[in-house]
Amino acid sequence: MILVTGGAGYIGSHTLHQLVEAKLPCITIDNLYSGHRWAVPASVPFFEGSSGDATFVADIIKKHQVTSVIHFAAHLEVEESTKDPMKYYRNNFLNSMSLLDVCTKTGVKHFIFSSTCAIYGTPDHNPVSEDFPKAPISPYGKSKLATEWLLEDLVNSGTTTLRYVSLRYFNVAGAKVNGGLGQATPRATQLVKVACEAALGKRDKMVLYGTDYPTADGTCVRDYIHIDDLAELHLLSLKYLENGGKSEAFNCGYGKGYSVKEVIESVKRASGTNFKVETVGRRQGDSIEIYADPTKVIKALSWKPRYADLDLICRTSLEWEKNRPK
Numbered sequence: 001m002i003l004v005t006g007g008a009g010y011i012g013s014h015t016l017h018q019l020v021e022a023k024l025p026c027i028t029i030d031n032l033y034s035g036h037r038w039a040v041p042a043s044v045p046f047f048e049g050s051s052g053d054a055t056f057v058a059d060i061i062k063k064h065q066v067t068s069v070i071h072f073a074a075h076l077e078v079e080e081s082t083k084d085p086m087k088y089y090r091n092n093f094l095n096s097m098s099l100l101d102v103c104t105k106t107g108v109k110h111f112i113f114s115s116t117c118a119i120y121g122t123p124d125h126n127p128v129s130e131d132f133p134k135a136p137i138s139p140y141g142k143s144k145l146a147t148e149w150l151l152e153d154l155v156n157s158g159t160t161t162l163r164y165v166s167l168r169y170f171n172v173a174g175a176k177v178n179g180g181l182g183q184a185t186p187r188a189t190q191l192v193k194v195a196c197e198a199a200l201g202k203r204d205k206m207v208l209y210g211t212d213y214p215t216a217d218g219t220c221v222r223d224y225i226h227i228d229d230l231a232e233l234h235l236l237s238l239k240y241l242e243n244g245g246k247s248e249a250f251n252c253g254y255g256k257g258y259s260v261k262e263v264i265e266s267v268k269r270a271s272g273t274n275f276k277v278e279t280v281g282r283r284q285g286d287s288i289e290i291y292a293d294p295t296k297v298i299k300a301l302s303w304k305p306r307y308a309d310l311d312l313i314c315r316t317s318l319e320w321e322k323n324r325p326k
Helices: 010-021 054-063 077-082 084-108 140-154 189-199 227-242 260-271 295-303 308-323
Strands: 002-005 024-028 046-048 068-071 110-116 163-169 171-173 204-211 224-226 248-252 277-280
Touching: 002 010, 002 277, 010 024, 010 140, 010 227, 024 054, 054 084, 054 277, 068 084, 077 140, 077 295, 084 110, 084 140, 110 140, 110 227, 140 163, 163 227, 171 227, 171 308, 189 204, 189 260, 204 260, 224 227, 224 308, 227 248, 227 295, 248 295, 260 308
Parallel strands: 002 024, 002 068, 024 046, 068 110, 110 163, 163 248, 171 224, 204 277
Antiparallel strands: none
């Protein structure tokens, strides 16, 4: 049995749907802080609660004979983390530590961790490979790196048979290509979603944070990965561990960066609207430019990205935003 924490959230729900489509047995827990009960497939047993509640989680793992855990259940707003670091260390690190303690005590064999490219901070050059220096510049990135360190130390201690994969996400965007599922996080700050909301009149404008970065057009550059491709990477990671793969970390991206202005223009093309964009100063915690070197994950997991197209990412996000539940 596979336990997914945070399965009612954006990435967790897409992963659950792919697990169901692959006919893999799974259950999920979520405290519905930013997730939605309707996003969980009807066939998946749902338990409302915190991944940091050791007794609650241990009971579920034992009752359902869980052997693999896919751990989402994190706060992820970079700017918010700079203003409330305790919130991020408490949920992203302390709750992960509690979950890992339960996993080791109950004999869980495989652990897939939702990590982030934010652990690299602002790299000296791109693309970023997994052996780049770890220099996070936000509490969000630091809280994720702390959990990666814990995983590494836990496995190296020889006190557990658990093996793990840390998936370091670059910027996740888009919606399920076949429709019916997408990002519905309240007050989301993710660029593609915000631009789509502005294009549809759900916002009277969008804000562009900083145009004086040392990039081609002065705005930050990111690697945008489609949600369906990222969800598939979790299934491939699980298969990798089940086949005896050693504990590893993988960068999840396409190896190409797009600027904020390029993303905005893509959404404008998809929507046919010239929505208002207000330019303000830089936002604390943002890296200048970062995109992945996906060589390692492509080779290790035999991954073949299907949706490495910025316009496709923006179109699927826009279609979802038009029709998403209230």
